[in-house]
Amino acid sequence: MNSDDELAERLRDGDDKALRMVYDRHGAAVLYLAQRLLGNRADAEDVTQVTFVAAWTGRDSYDPQRGTMLGWLLGIARRKAVDRMRTAARDERVAETVRAQLAPPDERETPERVVDRLVVADEMDRLPEEQRRTLELAFFDDLTHPQIAAVTGLPLGTVKSHIRRGMANLRRRWEVDGATFGSRSAGRTRAL
Amino acid sequence: MQHLDPDRLVVLALSEEPGPSESDHLDDCPGCRGDLATLRDVADLGAEGQDLRGLPTPPEHVWQAIEAEIAPDVARAAAPAGVTELAGHRARPRRPRPRWLTPLLAAAAAAVVAVAGTVAVDRIAGRAPVEQVEARATLTPLATVPADASGSVRVLSGGRMQIDVRNLPLTTGFHEVWLIDPDDLSKMVALGNLADQPDVLLPVPPGTDLNRYRLVDVSDEPHDGDATHSGRSLLRGTLTS
Numbered sequence: 001m002n003s004d005d006e007l008a009e010r011l012r013d014g015d016d017k018a019l020r021m022v023y024d025r026h027g028a029a030v031l032y033l034a035q036r037l038l039g040n041r042a043d044a045e046d047v048t049q050v051t052f053v054a055a056w057t058g059r060d061s062y063d064p065q066r067g068t069m070l071g072w073l074l075g076i077a078r079r080k081a082v083d084r085m086r087t088a089a090r091d092e093r094v095a096e097t098v099r100a101q102l103a104p105p106d107e108r109e110t111p112e113r114v115v116d117r118l119v120v121a122d123e124m125d126r127l128p129e130e131q132r133r134t135l136e137l138a139f140f141d142d143l144t145h146p147q148i149a150a151v152t153g154l155p156l157g158t159v160k161s162h163i164r165r166g167m168a169n170l171r172r173r174w175e176v177d178g179a180t181f182g183s184r185s186a187g188r189t190r191a192l
Numbered sequence: 193m194q195h196l197d198p199d200r201l202v203v204l205a206l207s208e209e210p211g212p213s214e215s216d217h218l219d220d221c222p223g224c225r226g227d228l229a230t231l232r233d234v235a236d237l238g239a240e241g242q243d244l245r246g247l248p249t250p251p252e253h254v255w256q257a258i259e260a261e262i263a264p265d266v267a268r269a270a271a272p273a274g275v276t277e278l279a280g281h282r283a284r285p286r287r288p289r290p291r292w293l294t295p296l297l298a299a300a301a302a303a304v305v306a307v308a309g310t311v312a313v314d315r316i317a318g319r320a321p322v323e324q325v326e327a328r329a330t331l332t333p334l335a336t337v338p339a340d341a342s343g344s345v346r347v348l349s350g351g352r353m354q355i356d357v358r359n360l361p362l363t364t365g366f367h368e369v370w371l372i373d374p375d376d377l378s379k380m381v382a383l384g385n386l387a388d389q390p391d392v393l394l395p396v397p398p399g400t401d402l403n404r405y406r407l408v409d410v411s412d413e414p415h416d417g418d419a420t421h422s423g424r425s426l427l428r429g430t431l432t433s
Contacts, residue, residue, distance in 0.1 A: 014265075014266065014268075016259070016262060016266045019258075019262070020255070023250075023255060023258070024249075027249055027250045027254070027255075028247035028248060028249045028250065029244075029247065030250075031247075031248075031249075031250045031254075032244070032247050045250060045251070045253075045254050048250050048254050049254050049257045049258050049261075052258045053258055053261045053262060053332055054339055056258075056262045056265065057262075057265070057332065057333065057334070057335050057339065058335065058339070060335065083340070116237050117237050117240045117241055117244065118244065120234065120237040120238055120241055121238075121241035121244040121245075124238065124241055135238060138206050138207070138235075139206075139235065139238040139239040139241070139242070140239065140242045142207065144207050144208075145203065145207075160199050160202075163202055163206070164198060164199055164202050167202050167205070167231060167234060167235070170234045170237075170238060171230060171231065171234045174233075174234055174237065
């Protein structure tokens with residue numbers, strides 16, 4: 001599996017096959033974000049397209065030292081989706097009142113929250129297998145440490161250390177790439 | 193002050209409620225309170241990630257559209273002697289034009305534009321609005337251009353090209369439209385300028401091979417009386433039928 005560093009280098013060299021690899025790896029997350037934000041499939045696909053074209057055009061601005069490829073792409077996608085929402089709002093001012101009544105703003109999901117969730121999920125996928133498995137049992141199945149030890153057959157001390165390390169990894173990644181922490185990540189690609 | 197053990201904070205974030213002495217400590221200690229809040233956020237985000245497993249990949253047509261849009265740039269990157277070198281191409285010594293000839297050429301060019309313009313208008317006015325699109329292109333900004341700049345091109349039957357641009361950077365000169373041969377980027381046809389209008393119809397010279405000159409390029413041209421490409425491309429896109 002190619003690292004973000006390698007892909008970034010190949011992109012900078014103008015290798016479109018590297019863009020395809022990035023797309024295969026992260027296209028689904030970008031589409032998901034766009035769909036959550038825009039609520040319709042056609043717009044979401046458009047934003048996905050625009051995002052990857054912008055990533056290609058602005059490939060020199062991606063710095064692997066400052067965040068992952070996914071974090072960078074989601075930052076672009078978020079801005080493109082927000083642009084799209086603004087345009088839609090301009091076009092449909094008439095319908096605005098009606099829509100506001102249908103969907104109170106506080107019930108809508110914030111773009112930052114969706115980005116954070118995608119970033120954390122991506123980090124989960126990168127964890128060592130046992131770490132990921134114990135965290136999944138804690139997150140998805142609400143099991144306590146001793147229950148996880150019983151289910152997996154791992155010693156309790158091992159479960160504890162997997163979970164502590166796993167949480168630390170997720171936290172670090174969230175602080176680097178997440179949108180809530182992300183004034184840093186939002187700033188660096190604003191030009192896109 | 194005895195801080196809470198990191199393992200214990202993780203347990204509190206995931207499953208258990210703090211005991212009385214732990215609650216007291218959390219009330220007093222912003223550090224542990226902050227850590228616990230962050231760990232809880234991480235745990236919530238992690239739990240929400242259950243829905244994100246096996247997200248559907250985007251349909252292939254999305255990739256095809258991306259590929260089509262980046263194609264001109266890919267071609268350029270792959271051919272370093274190409275249009276990147278437009279500026280260089282321009283800088284190459286050219287046979288000096290006799291000074292007296294320049295106004296004549298300009299006048300001749302103006303006459304050609306005027307005739308072409310009239311022809312285009314006649315064609316539009318004289319024909320029923322049967323809009324048969326023979327080729328189209330989506331124009332995307334080059335790296336140095338603000339990303340909200342965009343454009344679309346439709347080649348209509350009868351040798352007319354409709355070009356619609358948005359958010360082009362301001363210029364002290366003018367915006368010129370070109371058709372370029374991506375296989376030999378020094379070969380190009382100038383179609384005319386955009387005259388500060390978002391939507392312009394330009395005549396394509398009869399006999400132009402659009403399979404060869406398929407790269408549509410919008411450039412920023414200074415008023416320097418030099419009819420060649422300035423090397424400052426703003427938008428590009430490839431015609432497809």
